[in-house]
Amino acid sequence: MQPLVSVIIPCYNHRQYILDTIKSVINQTYKAIELIVIDDGSKDDSFEEIKKIESECRERFKRFECYTRENRGLSATLNEAIQWCQGKYVSLIASDDIMFPEKTSRQVEYLENNPVIGVFGAVAIIDASGNAVTKRISNKTSFSFEDIILNKHDLPACTQMLRLSTLKDVNGYDESIKIEDWYLWLKQTKDDERLDYIPEVFCGYRVHDSNFSHNHLAMYNDMKKIIQDYKFHFLYPLAEYKINRQITKALFKINKSFSEYIWLRVSNWFRYYLLKSKICK
Structure with a gap:
């Protein structure tokens, strides 16, 4: 059967x-x-x-x-x-x-x-x-x-x-x-x-x-919310870094501010290494 x-x-x-x-x-x-x-x-x-x-x-x-x-x-x-x-x-x-x-x-x-x-x-x-x-x-x-x-x-x-x-x-x-x-x-x-x-x-x-996947900024913000459940996992810093990078790109497409884009990329890079060093201690 x-x-x-x-x-x-x-x-x-x-x-x-x-x-x-x-x-x-x-x-x-x-x-x-x-x-x-x-x-x-x-x-x-x-x-x-x-x-x-x-x-x-x-x-x-x-x-x-x-x-x-x-x-x-x-x-x-x-x-x-x-x-x-x-x-x-x-x-x-x-x-x-x-x-x-x-x-x-x-x-x-x-x-x-x-x-x-x-x-x-x-x-x-x-x-x-x-x-x-x-x-x-x-x-x-x-x-x-x-x-x-x-x-x-x-x-x-x-x-x-x-x-x-x-x-x-x-x-x-x-x-x-x-x-x-x-x-x-x-x-x-x-x-x-x-x-x-x-x-x-x-x-x-x-x-x-009308596909939701076209709304990239909302999608990546939701993903950032989801991974909070795994913030003590050793891959969390890299996962957040990759999501933040996509958020930065989506924001740049919206507001076209190159200076803000660079600032967000640098801030994201520093945050990644700080989180990585903290979790890996």
Whole structure:
């Protein structure tokens, strides 16, 4: 008997993409899937689009849960969805991305035969119209806490498949954090666990103007907040240094002040060496 896989789709204002995402889950070659879709208070009729495919979902999946409610944010929506999950494994995918047909089958097979907490894969980069632009495939196939905190990882969030037990062990997501995946991966790997990667294209990652990843300054500030939980780790000074360097670059793009840019770079360099000497004593 196939182990059950829970697929979670949190949706917010993706009326033009959500049906493509759901259809990509319907088209998985793996059969034992339950689908959980939560519309996080969309203002663009996304939920009405989802309802169009409800009968097909109820026929296809072992279980189908779908509802809308007021906006609470992505991390709160994911935590809510996790409580609905009954599967051994969990896949989380944004409502503007798509899965390729063999994704679930290949990843379940891998997790059934490898004692890791999760597995990822490569992505095709697609544009707003769904056209493939390029592929992103990593040469590295396993990532540790050290890789993740130093941003030496390539773990496309849309390709993830995790063990439900490990998600619950770390109590899900911090609802005050917007870089929810990075936060979770650090928590999951901090005790010498690892996240593996299969170098095959499993998903289409859609790039468009509303992607949060375009807001680089907010993203790096959130990362700086997250690593406060690891400020006594020997890699903390280097991790903070690298994040501060990215913040400095983002600020320079905004205010174009070269003198401020140089001052921030020098200050960051001195802070790194002071912290490093303090932790390494």
